[in-house]
Amino acid sequence: MKKFEEKTIQTTAIFDGKIVKLQVDDVILPNGNMAKREIVKHPGAVAVIAITHEGKLVMVEQYRKVLERSIIEIPAGKLEPGEEPIVTARRELEEETGYGAKEFTYLQTFATSPGFADEVIHLFIAKDLYKIENKAQLDEDEFVELLEVSLKEAQAMVADERIYDAKTAFAVLWLGLQ
Amino acid sequence: MKKFEEKTIQTTAIFDGKIVKLQVDDVILPNGNMAKREIVKHPGAVAVIAITHEGKLVMVEQYRKVLERSIIEIPAGKLEPGEEPIVTARRELEEETGYGAKEFTYLQTFATSPGFADEVIHLFIAKDLYKIENKAQLDEDEFVELLEVSLKEAQAMVADERIYDAKTAFAVLWLGLQ
Numbered sequence: 433m434k435k436f437e438e439k440t441i442q443t444t445a446i447f448d449g450k451i452v453k454l455q456v457d458d459v460i461l462p463n464g465n466m467a468k469r470e471i472v473k474h475p476g477a478v479a480v481i482a483i484t485h486e487g488k489l490v491m492v493e494q495y496r497k498v499l500e501r502s503i504i505e506i507p508a509g510k511l512e513p514g515e516e517p518i519v520t521a522r523r524e525l526e527e528e529t530g531y532g533a534k535e536f537t538y539l540q541t542f543a544t545s546p547g548f549a550d551e552v553i554h555l556f557i558a559k560d561l562y563k564i565e566n567k568a569q570l571d572e573d574e575f576v577e578l579l580e581v582s583l584k585e586a587q588a589m590v591a592d593e594r595i596y597d598a599k600t601a602f603a604v605l606w607l608g609l610q
Numbered sequence: 611m612k613k614f615e616e617k618t619i620q621t622t623a624i625f626d627g628k629i630v631k632l633q634v635d636d637v638i639l640p641n642g643n644m645a646k647r648e649i650v651k652h653p654g655a656v657a658v659i660a661i662t663h664e665g666k667l668v669m670v671e672q673y674r675k676v677l678e679r680s681i682i683e684i685p686a687g688k689l690e691p692g693e694e695p696i697v698t699a700r701r702e703l704e705e706e707t708g709y710g711a712k713e714f715t716y717l718q719t720f721a722t723s724p725g726f727a728d729e730v731i732h733l734f735i736a737k738d739l740y741k742i743e744n745k746a747q748l749d750e751d752e753f754v755e756l757l758e759v760s761l762k763e764a765q766a767m768v769a770d771e772r773i774y775d776a777k778t779a780f781a782v783l784w785l786g787l788q
Contacts, residue, residue: 435680436673436753447624447632449648452726454625454632459675467751469675470627472650474726495614496724497637497647502613503724510725540768542776544723546674546681547688548630548652551723553776573645575614590718598720598731598776605783 436462438469451475451510452549474551478521479508481539481603482531482558489586489607490561491600492528492576504579504589505597508553517554523568525558528576530567533558539606544598553599583607614640616647629653629688630727652729656699657686659717659781660709660736667764667785668739669778670706670754682757682767683775686731695732701746703736706754708745711736717784722776731777761785 438459447454453473461467482490495502509524511517518536525531539555570576581589586604589595595604616637625632631651639645660668673680687702689695696714703709717733748754759767764782767773773782 433679451648498728501611544776550676598722602780
């Protein structure tokens, strides 16, 4: 998939943070002209479609500083360096919800913001959930509230934008097609 | 929606680019501790679920430098300053595909990467398409190829990750539910 490829002539590092890096690349366009591309580097993330024995979708509400509001999302989190996505997925599900899952399967991967960031999300499905005693702790700067919502209610929440998160909206639509 | 609000103490501007800005905010967490938040600012975008008279979904293939590959997406683009999303949606559909639409309706808005970027995408549905003669030109650094794909084929492309873009995957699932 190299159609319209843009070759990099020079990369200028701008910022190297705890979560993102930023660089500006000078590229040659397919027509030979030059352009600059602003590139946000992200380690990638996982998200988990976790379904309880009652058939409810497990979600968490948390404050998202970038949006200056709290939003409702399926459990999700960043990959640690070198970590297999399924390991991240199991960890984030446990930390954010206290659930483990006997059945854990990979669904698919997609890019969230291909215009400016390289973040991809690996999506997993967790079934046959059980509560973990003495669950792993959240990161010290993380605060979440657990929600368990029926498919019908979740679909209504997508339609009226109470679910305002792309991966979660995808998860709800996907569930409705099973 | 201010649950677990994080109050900003200080904002440090890092980068002010053509597409994104980057800042680091010092915040007070709900438990009184301090944390830093890396925040990518983006003007917001639109995406268009455009359906031809033959019932096909209109998509474009383009090179995404951040991913170092070309991907298939529904038509989409950034908001210009002060621009109404529906104006952007009509413009991007025309520029990227040459189509206008007699029926243009708002579907919903979602955040694409709430962990690190404030980008939201406003999603529209375009029906009753017609070809525009002497269509508006693409941006000078933009190269796209038009595709028109049946719903069944698009669903297969989501399942096997030929569609690797979150908004486009959402659009295909949404269409399948109509």
